[in-house]
Amino acid sequence: MCSILKSISSVHRWLVDHLQSELEDARLEGAGDLAASVGNTADDAAGNVLSPFGNASRNPGRTPAFYQTDLALNKKFATPIESLKVEFRTEFYNLFNHTNLYLPGTISGTQGTTGATVGTGGTLAAGGIIGGIPNGGGQVTSTFEPRILQFGLKVIY
Numbered sequence: 617m618c619s620i621l622k623s624i625s626s627v628h629r630w631l632v633d634h635l636q637s638e639l640e641d642a643r644l645e646g647a648g649d650l651a652a653s654v655g656n657t658a659d660d661a662a663g664n665v666l667s668p669f670g671n672a673s674r675n676p677g678r679t680p681a682f683y684q685t686d687l688a689l690n691k692k693f694a695t696p697i698e699s700l701k702v703e704f705r706t707e708f709y710n711l712f713n714h715t716n717l718y719l720p721g722t723i724s725g726t727q728g729t730t731g732a733t734v735g736t737g738g739t740l741a742a743g744g745i746i747g748g749i750p751n752g753g754g755q756v757t758s759t760f761e762p763r764i765l766q767f768g769l770k771v772i773y
Contacts, residue, residue: 679719687711699773718759
């Protein structure tokens with residue numbers, strides 16, 4: 617059993633070393649090709665490469681978290697009359713009264729445009745981009761329902 621574990625360990629060690637060296641080789645080969653892989657890049661006045669993907673945070677289109685716990689309790693009672701039963705029901709919606717926000721309003725505005733012609737690998741001054749200013753929206757203006765209690769009494773005959 618011990619020799620099997622040693623051989624598995626040595627194979628695992630070799631595989632990890634091999635994959636790490638392959639990954640390092642791939643990084644070194646593609647290190648200078650960022651501009652070619654992205655396409656046209658633009659530099660600002662300080663010489664920083666402006667990303668063609670924008671500066672949005674990760675997952676900007678995701679909705680806020682939604683937490684809601686519902687609870688329903690039922691109890692049937694027998695009555696002295698054999699064919700008559702009574703059922704009491706209570707239902708709690710959003711039991712812990714957690715505030716759940718609706719989606720924010722739309723963000724309207726213009727995207728940046730330019731009249732300049734830039735070839736592959738060329739640069740465009742940041743001052744050559746005009747527009748791109750949002751002019752409203754993006755605010756959460758309402759919430760989902762707060763805690764709701766509901767009671768009911770059902771007579772079954």
